[in-house]
Amino acid sequence: MVGMVHDAFGIPNIDDAETGNSSESTQVFGPNEETKSFFNLIKDAEQPLYPGCEKFTQLSFIVRMLSFKVMSGWTDKSFTLLLELLIEAFPEGVRLPNSYYKANKMTTDLDFTYKTWDACPNHCMLFKNENKDIGECVICHASRYKEDDSNDPNTSKNTIANKNGGKRVAAKQVRYFPLKARLKRLFMSSKTSSLVTWHVKERIDDGVLRHPADSQAWKAFDTKNSSFASEIRNVRLGLATDGFNIFRNMSLVHSTWPVVLMCYNLPPWLFMKQPFFILSTLIDGKYGPGDKLDVFMQPLIEELKELWNEGVFTYDASTNEMFKLHAALLWTISDFPAYAYLSGWSTKGKFACPCSNI
Structure with a gap:
């Protein structure tokens, strides 16, 4: 768990923050107060569970217990009673919250929530x-x-x-997992923040299609939206969704729909890997949303509009500066039936083909 947190949130040195001015606009170096508070929360949560403990940090232990609570159906009261017992049983100095509310608040403050x-x-x-x-x-x-x-x-x-x-x-x-917090976390690690600019800094542009940035759609988008394209850290997203049976039983009628986002700024060997999948929306079964999928995607659409129009201030660990991050949804990925739900175009009956309109 400690390794995962370091990889995802690589903590820079926040003691050397300073502010300077550029000729065009004010440029803020170092994390802002909100980002500093987040890093302090991470630093505190990574402390050993108790003095001398090497297997668990406070955060990793609480996350494991919360997962057990969900899988086993523990009540809030039983979780609190267990925490109180563990505090008594563990060595003096154990770093555990004494109630479910405080344990859950820790993960909420770290944006591990929906x-x-x-x-x-x-x-x-x-x-x-x-x-x-x-x-x-x-x-x-x-x-x-x-x-x-x-x-x-x-x-x-x-x-x-x-x-x-x-x-x-x-x-x-x-269930909706906020997008802005997930995108901001990409830039808070010096490793992942440098990868987000790969499509400009390291991609070989020789006319061969190796990355979505080589496509005509990407280039046409950049030409039409030059202000968006001028900031290479702005994120291009792809969206994929489909229904599946979570019970692994094909004879049981059930359809739960996850909506997943991919960051296409990343190198082609990474943006389709599981660690970089962004689960955005989870629609409960038992029946799929059908052509009313847009109803369940309203929270995502609202946040995408905000990211496009207003943006969000984000700390870039690779350059040690704050910048205004914007995002755009370029593509959707689905099978043909789900294409109808995403686009609003009927894929059956008359005019079923969206390309030839026949």
């Missing part, structure tokens, strides 16, 4: 913003929550709620 929204079971809308407190879909009026399927007239509609500690269970949910 947002969850309930969704209409018929895929009409998300229950967010002004609709976060309503109980049924404003379009089809379907219930937001699972209802008891029993035919027994004496069975209460709240049976499912009673089985889940009084909490009603959403009929469908979507």
Whole structure:
């Protein structure tokens, strides 16, 4: 875990930060206060679990325990009780939070988190913003929550709620992993930040197609958006999605949809590797979103618009400076049926071919 954190977040020397001016605009050297706070959190979380411990840091141990909690269905209270027991059992000076809230807050502060929204079971809308407190879909009026399927007239509609500690269970949910934080982490490591500029600094431009930057689409985009292309650290993204059965049973009807992003700035031998996949959205089964996939991608679309129009201040560890990062989505990758959901073009019946329109 320590090695993973170092590789992902390589911590530079933040004591030599200084500010200077360029002829065109103010250039800020060194990390800003927000970035410094993040590095301090990482530094603190990487301390040994207790004096002399070599196998675990505070962060690695908490992450392992939180994963066990999810896989084994522990309650928040049982997790807190276990932490209290471990604090008593471990040697003096153990670095453990004494409650689930504090343990979870540690991962939240480090941006190891996601947002969850309930969704209409018929895929009409998300229950967010002004609709976060309503109980049924404003379009089809379907219930937001699972209802008891029993035919027994004496069975209460709240049976499912009673089985889940009084909490009603959403009929469908979507989980969104914020994109800006993930892109900023690419630049906080001196190793990965230098790789993001490979497409300009190290790519051989001899007319041979070896990298997406050699394609006509990439070059046409740069010509049309010269201000975006002028900053070589701006990120070009590809998006891939498809449904799959998480239970590995082809006879069971189920379709969970992950939406994954790839950073095409990276060298061609890296941008399709798992460590650089960016999981953006996870749409719960049991049924796929179909042609209403755009409903579940609203959070991603909003963030992509913000990254395109406004950008986000990011610390570049390779140059020890802050800069305004922008991002653009260039391509989508999918099979032919999913192409229809992503593009809005019907891939069956009349005019099924998007290339020839026949």
